[in-house]
Amino acid sequence: MVPQLAASTFIFNLLDFPTGVIPVARVDPTEDAVTSEWLATGPSAGTMVERRLFHGATPLYDAKAMSGLPVGVQIVGHRWEDEKVIAMMRIADDALGKRSFGPGSYTP
Structure with a gap:
């Protein structure tokens, strides 16, 4: 983890x-993938945790890698x-x- x-x-x-x-x-990587639309309307990029989880070249959350x-x-x-x-x-x-x-x- x-x-x-x-x-x-x-x-x-x-x-x-x-x-x-x-x-x-x-x-489920098809249902749980982070989309550009979600990034635009979802959590702000204001906090360090959110930036690291969802933004940048290597975000921590990767639906394909976490499949299952x-x-x-x-x-x-x-x-x-x-x-x-x-x-x-x-x-x-x-x-x-x-x-x-x-x-x-x-x-x-």
Whole structure:
């Protein structure tokens, strides 16, 4: 994993917030490629992270190189509210419905 991408997740460990991750999809290079239209209307090039992720000669996000990798959503709660995080994960999982993957189903 690219260290810059971990910046949005490790802070919750430092703050001792309970978290959980739900698998949502897999990277599909035809659907998830960054287009010039998205770059023009999507995130600004104002922050260092956004510039490194999406802009320049060698951006960190490359849908072709990441093809098939899992995509998830992270649920974060306040300290000592682990049960609420688990309940919210169940609600989100039910809302997402059946997906064609799960634990142990990844094949590179």
